[in-house]
Each structure stands twice: as structure tokens, then as C-alpha cells.
Amino acid sequence: GIQVEQSPPDLILQEGANSTLRCNFSDSVNNLQWFHQNPWGQLINLFYIPSGTKQNGRLSATTVATERYSLLYISSSQTTDSGVYFCALETSGSRLTFGEGTQLTVNP
Amino acid sequence: GAGVSQTPSNKVTEKGKYVELRCDPISGHTALYWYRQSLGQGPEFLIYFQGTGAADDSGLPNDRFFAVRPEGSVSTLKIQRTERGDSAVYLCASSRGHKETQYFGPGTRLLVL
Numbered sequence: 001g002i003q004v005e006q007s008p009p010d011l012i013l014q015e016g017a018n019s020t021l022r023c024n025f026s027d028s029v030n031n032l033q034w035f036h037q038n039p040w041g042q043l044i045n046l047f048y049i050p051s052g053t054k055q056n057g058r059l060s061a062t063t064v065a066t067e068r069y070s071l072l073y074i075s076s077s078q079t080t081d082s083g084v085y086f087c088a089l090e091t092s093g094s095r096l097t098f099g100e101g102t103q104l105t106v107n108p
Numbered sequence: 109g110a111g112v113s114q115t116p117s118n119k120v121t122e123k124g125k126y127v128e129l130r131c132d133p134i135s136g137h138t139a140l141y142w143y144r145q146s147l148g149q150g151p152e153f154l155i156y157f158q159g160t161g162a163a164d165d166s167g168l169p170n171d172r173f174f175a176v177r178p179e180g181s182v183s184t185l186k187i188q189r190t191e192r193g194d195s196a197v198y199l200c201a202s203s204r205g206h207k208e209t210q211y212f213g214p215g216t217r218l219l220v221l
Contacts, residue, residue: 030207041197043151043212086150093164094139094206098150 002027002091006099013077013106021072021102023087031090032063034072037101038083046072046085077106110134112213114200120219121190129185129216133202140183141201141210142175151199157183158206190220 003026013019023032034046047054047061049070054061058077063070070087084103088096113132121127133140139158143151153167157177165175172190177183187194197217201210 033209035212040214041217042214043199045209045211048209088150090207094141094156094158094203095153095164095167096141096143096151096201096210097153101150 002029002089002097004087004089004097004099006085006087006102008102009100010103011105013104015077015079015106015108017077017106018073018075019077019104021074021085021104023070023072023099025068025070025087025089027068027091029065029089029091032070033088033090033096034061034070035086035088036081036083037086043086074104077104079106079108082106112200112202112211114198114213114216116216117214118217118219120221122221123190123192125190125220127187127190127218129187129198129218131183131185131200131202131213133181133183133200134211137202137204137211138180139203139205139208139210140177141203142183142185143199143201143212145197145199145215147196154185187218190218192220194218195220 005024031050036044051065060073084101088098142154145151156164160180172188175185197215199215201212
């Protein structure tokens with residue numbers, strides 16, 4: 001099956017800093033989603049982004065499908081951004097295959 | 109509804125017992141998915157329903173696991189003869205249709221003693 005690699009596995013920031021999270025994948029995909037899993041375990045949709053660039057407030061994402069990677073940018077980070085960030089890919093069918101996640105800690 | 113809901117939020121059971129986990133998808137969503145998440149890992153696919161039928165059940169780990177969606181809305185994941193290794197968070201998601209954004213519920217935390 002498709003391989004999904006996220007980096008870095010862990011990231012610690014001071015409040016106000018910017019960061020880039022990366023997702024590499026091994027095969028062509030029909031779709032890609034970025035999620036934030038908060039400390040209570042809820043998976044929150046950030047972006048549905050099979051290709052191109054999208055922005056939502058302090059967050060933006062870019063997927064380059066031909067080169068098999070996606071990037072999530074977080075600017076002016078806040079403590080509430082802490083949690084695990086997952087990218088998840090849809091190949092054939094509708095199942096999502098998740099990466100291992102990036103654990104982000106934002107310190108005040 | 110406003111979002112995907114799952115009940116119970118927590119379930120503790122003994123090895124060998126039977127459990128049922130319920131998922132209420134977003135109103136009008138025809139596609140429903142079950143995933144399982146172990147500690148420190150990403151969710152793993154179990155089964156996908158389109159309407160009432162299971163379109164893909166290839167993620168179910170063995171025949172102790174079964175899921176139904178009899179009226180094309182609420183779904184129940186059933187686990188027979190639970191084992192300690194079944195302990196995990198069971199997540200449900202729904203989407204408007206095939207290959208659209210999936211929205212996740214809060215999960216059911218299952219602990220098998």
C-alpha cells in the first residue's frame with residue numbers, strides 16, 4: 001500500500017514562531033487532507049487539498065502531487081495550536097491512509 | 109446534526125465480552141467510515157459504508173469485528189469475544205459522498221481488561 005511519511009515527528013516552538021510540516025507519499029493520490037488532533041483526541045479538518053495551495057487564517061497548505069509531497073505552514077503559532085498534525089491520503093476507494101503525525105508543542 | 113457523534117465516549121469491558129459502538133453521522137452524509145487509533149499512531153481504516161452497504165470492509169482485522177448500517181444513517185461497530193489488543197480509540201467519520209472530505213467524530217475509547 002501507499003507509504004506516508006511525516007516530518008518532523010516532534011516540534012517544539014515558542015509562541016509566535018512559524019513552522020513548516022511536511023508530508024511525503026509514495027504513490028499518486030486522489031485526495032489529501034490535513035488534520036489537527038487536539039489534546040482531547042478530536043480530529044479537526046484543516047484542509048482538503050489534492051493539489052495547489054489553500055490558506056485559512058494563520059494556516060496554509062500546498063500540495064505538489066507530481067512530486068508527491070504536501071506542506072502545512074503555521075504562522076504566528078499559539079499555544080492552542082499544540083497537538084498532533086496528520087496528513088491523510090486517499091488512493092483507490094475512499095479509505096484514508098494516515099501518516100504517523102507531527103507532535104507540535106507551542107510554549108507560552 | 110451539527111457533527112458526527114459517537115457513543116459511548118468511553119467503554120471498559122472484560123476480555124471475552126461483546127461490545128457495540130455507535131456512530132451518528134452528519135445528517136445527509138451517505139458515506140460512513142470506521143477507523144481505529146492506537147496510542148501514538150495515526151488512525152487505521154476498518155470499514156466504509158456507502159448507504160446501507162459495506163463498500164469496503166478490508167480493514168477489519170478478523171471475523172470478531174462486524175459493522176452494520178441498516179437504514180443508511182446510524183452505524184454500529186460490533187466486537188465479539190473482545191481481547192486486550194482491541195483496546196484503542198474507535199473513530200467514526202462521514203462524508204457527503206464518495207471521495208469527499210471526511211469529518212470525524214470524537215471517538216469511543218475502548219479498554220479491554
